[in-house]
Amino acid sequence: MLDYYRLLGVDFTATQAEIEEAYQRQKARLSRRTADPAMQLRLQQVHTGYEILGNPGRRLAYNVLLAQEPVPEPPADPTQLLLARYAPAARWLNAGLILGCLLLLLDWALPxxxxxxxxxxxxxxxxxxxxxxxxxxxxxxxxxxxxxxxxxxxxxxxxxxxxxxxxxxxxxxxxxxxxxxxxxxxxxxxxxxxxGNIYGSFSLLPGVLFIVATLGLLPGRSPEMRVNTAVVGALLAVVALVVLIWF
Incomplete structure (x- = not known):
């Protein structure tokens, strides 16, 4: 069903005077382009909208029908769709990073x-x-x-x-x-x-990595949170690996 309020460019609470003014404005604009079939159709729709909204009884009935129309869902955000797509993989990555930190802890604690x-x-x-x-x-x-x-x-x-x-x-x-x-x-x-510096002067690094990965693995986290923590955790893991091998 056409939204005549939007077609005329007025609010749902517009007065009869505002509807009349909007109709005359749209009519004057579209009448200059009546040679265009699309503009002729639009002018006809504007006239029909004015006949409905300009009559209090017909406007009330139209408002009831309009309220029963399903609310269209907003278009999906491509970024959110992409985050939702990679969230499961990010969760597994966070789990792997936590296991890596636990392995370091066990390696440090054992004789x-x-x-x-x-x-x-x-x-x-x-x-x-x-x-x-x-x-x-x-x-x-x-x-x-x-x-x-x-x-x-x-x-x-x-x-x-x-x-x-x-x-x-x-x-x-x-x-x-x-x-x-x-x-x-x-x-x-x-x-x-x-x-051995990963267990000494750089020992804080695995701790920070563990906290970041745990935040991304907790239940109820948003896809954005899971992906962001996985990215940060992966960068920290690379730094920890460099420390483990080089320093």
Whole structure:
């Protein structure tokens, strides 16, 4: 059913004078283009609308019929449709990120595996800084059962052929501590390897990742919330992986 209020350009509560004024305005505008068949049809519809709305009795009956018309649903938002499409995958990603954090927690909590009397087979110097103004070096060390990186300040203690005690996590095999006899007074018999920083100075990162992923996995969350937390969680996971491998 045609909405004559919209056709005439008046509100539902318009007075008879406002309806009369709107009709005359539409009639004057459309009468100048009567050669166009579409404008002729529109002019006829405007005239019919005025005959209905300009008569109080017919207007009341029309209002009753108009109220019974179903309200058209607004067009779907393409962005919301896209978010709803990817929300299930985002939920699974959040679940995977939570499992990854729990794996890190379990790897940290379990007793470390210790390999005594490991011989240094390879010691290769590597650059760990991209800034030419502040070059920093480290050593990649290989023993019969482990591979790890140590800061350059400990390079003199892990020379090729040296005997070490290597402690690594039981699940992910992250080398956290190196035991080697001191070579000079004041040196400690044990120091940290570079790869254990995910459990040390960067330990806050998995905690933040766990919170973000949990927020996206809770029931009742909107598709937008699930997708946004999955994206942020994935970025944090990439950073955590870089820390785990590089630092």
């Amino acid at each position: 470390m595996r210790t390999f005594p009397n490991e011989e240094v087979l390879v010691r290769q110097i590597v650059s760990v800084s991209s800034a030419a103004s502040d070059p920093q070096m480290a050593y990649d060390v290989t023993t019969p059962r482990t591979t790890f990186r140590v800061p350059s300040r400990y390079g003199h203690r892990v020379r090729k052929g040296a005997r070490l005690t290597v402690s690594q996590t039981p699940l992910l095999g992250v080398v956290r501590r190196i035991g080697v006899p001191p070579t000079s007074p004041g040196e400690l018999p044990e120091f940290k390897a570079s790869g």
